[in-house]
Amino acid sequence: MRAIPYQEFDLRREWKEGMKSTKYVIVGGGMVAGYAAKELVNRGLKSGELAIVSSENALPYERPPLSKGFLAGKDTEASILINSLEFYHNHGIHVKLGMAIESVDAKHKRVRTHSGEDFAFDSLLLATGARARSMDYPGRELRDVFYLRSLEDSRNLRASAATAKAAVVIGGGFIGMEVAAVLAQKDIQTTMIIRDDRVWSRFFTPEMSTFFERYYSTHGVRLVKEASIAALEGKGTVHPVLLVDGRRIPSDLVVAGIGAIPNTELLAKSGIALDNGVVVNEYLEASEPGVCAAGDAANYPDLIFEKRRRVEHWDNAISQGQHWAGIVLGDRQPFIHVPYFFSDVFNLSYEFWGDSSGATQTVVRGDTNASAFSVWWLKKNQVVAAFTMNHREEEREIAPEWIRNKQTVSPQRLTDQTRSIREAVQRPS
Ligand code: NAP
Numbered sequence: 001m002r003a004i005p006y007q008e009f010d011l012r013r014e015w016k017e018g019m020k021s022t023k024y025v026i027v028g029g030g031m032v033a034g035y036a037a038k039e040l041v042n043r044g045l046k047s048g049e050l051a052i053v054s055s056e057n058a059l060p061y062e063r064p065p066l067s068k069g070f071l072a073g074k075d076t077e078a079s080i081l082i083n084s085l086e087f088y089h090n091h092g093i094h095v096k097l098g099m100a101i102e103s104v105d106a107k108h109k110r111v112r113t114h115s116g117e118d119f120a121f122d123s124l125l126l127a128t129g130a131r132a133r134s135m136d137y138p139g140r141e142l143r144d145v146f147y148l149r150s151l152e153d154s155r156n157l158r159a160s161a162a163t164a165k166a167a168v169v170i171g172g173g174f175i176g177m178e179v180a181a182v183l184a185q186k187d188i189q190t191t192m193i194i195r196d197d198r199v200w201s202r203f204f205t206p207e208m209s210t211f212f213e214r215y216y217s218t219h220g221v222r223l224v225k226e227a228s229i230a231a232l233e234g235k236g237t238v239h240p241v242l243l244v245d246g247r248r249i250p251s252d253l254v255v256a257g258i259g260a261i262p263n264t265e266l267l268a269k270s271g272i273a274l275d276n277g278v279v280v281n282e283y284l285e286a287s288e289p290g291v292c293a294a295g296d297a298a299n300y301p302d303l304i305f306e307k308r309r310r311v312e313h314w315d316n317a318i319s320q321g322q323h324w325a326g327i328v329l330g331d332r333q334p335f336i337h338v339p340y341f342f343s344d345v346f347n348l349s350y351e352f353w354g355d356s357s358g359a360t361q362t363v364v365r366g367d368t369n370a371s372a373f374s375v376w377w378l379k380k381n382q383v384v385a386a387f388t389m390n391h392r393e394e395e396r397e398i399a400p401e402w403i404r405n406k407q408t409v410s411p412q413r414l415t416d417q418t419r420s421i422r423e424a425v426q427r428p429s
Pocket of ligand 1: 257
């Protein structure tokens with residue numbers, strides 16, 4: 001691959017003076033943009049039709065490695081790019097990096113950057129993503145206190161972890177679970193501080209929490225539950241973390257993963273309907289014509305679960321980015337998709353489909369004391385969510401299929417592992 005610094009790829013060199021205008025403009029240069037661009041190209045995008053305007057200084061990259069392989073030092077910045085620099089050059093896609101959008105004028109179909117440049121569009125995709133929720137504890141401004149959202153965040157955390165002996169991870173969600181695993185594998189004395197009485201009560205059954213707590217403990221992560229932070233202490237750098245109950249937890253670095261907030265401030269005066277993100281319909285269309293939203297910032301109607309949701313996961317960014325590309329090229333299908341996420345921690349890889357809220361029963365296949373099992377959430381015998389970890393391959397295939405088709409099953413037959421899982425399907429009597 002030809003080595004060209006990203007900053008050199010500046011569309012001002014290629015555009016005439018005055019108003020810049022393209023058929024499609026994507027605001028936000030994250031995963032949605034990377035995969036939407038790829039899909040548009042696959043479907044015949046012409047040179048000069050697409051511009052991506054990004055506040056980041058890197059081409060669209062895969063975000064999952066930031067808390068896994070990249071943080072661990074296994075992936076490189078080049079290896080996590082969604083498309084190479086040549087891809088954008090070769091297909092005439094304008095990519096403007098390091099440029100934040102100040103406002104969107106949906107009526108006149110243009111966006112304005114903080115530096116005063118205007119971009120006109122026929123179709124706009126808002127892929128502004130989300131940002132890390134920040135802490136309000138005293139000491140949050142100390143050195144070696146991190147959030148993890150961008151490549152730059154992960155790069156900085158990785159550098160700090162290279163010399164740290166002790167780390168505190170605040171929050172027991174996706175970032176907390178994944179980062180604690182990476183730090184512990186770097187032989188850093190790692191403590192996770194969570195507010196709840198068990199890990200991930202939002203997704204896990206009590207048995208699953210017990211399994212993960214035991215697994216983390218035997219792999220070197222100390223878990224402090226039902227704890228609140230009073231302050232991050234230290235002079236210059238953070239050391240230690242003070243809990244409300246007076247305990248002090250050693251730390252050379254702190255990582256907070258306490259949730260994410262959709263980036264919609266630039267839309268405040270746009271007239272575009274906002275409510276926990278950009279409100280879109282099943283075609284990902286916002287309230288103003290010619291404007292769509294996708295990814296972390298899109299609040300969309302989930303037609304399977306018949307409720308609105310905003311999903312902050314890799315799979316959703318890809319699926320919605322690709323879906324939008326199809327829609328603007330005339331393939332106007334509703335977005336119907338089973339919510340999904342995956343995670344890799346230590347030597348475990350697990351996946352989750354669906355929505356377990358409102359489930360009335362869970363069925364376990366396998367042994368929750370071992371590292372290989374699946375869990376099925378049922379609502380009146382209808383499969384609404386599934387978790388699999390190192391378990392049978394056919395279960396990975398059947399989980400999204402059943403959830404999408406609102407399949408009802410026999411809980412007794414689902415429990416019976418001497419049979420294929422497919423035999424659990426409830427036949428009409
Ligand atoms: P998250 O998964 O929503 O978890 C937030 C955690 O922080 C929860 O444990 C929550 O505890 C806790 N928390 C919230 N406010 C707190 C506070 N003020 N003080 C202490 N703890 C607090 O969010 P995240 O881990 O920060 O991840 C951010 C985003 O990155 C998520 O949207 C996620 O989807 C994405 N991500 C996804 C993956 C993946 O799909 N594998 C990996 C990494 C990141 P309570 O339960 O008590 O509220």
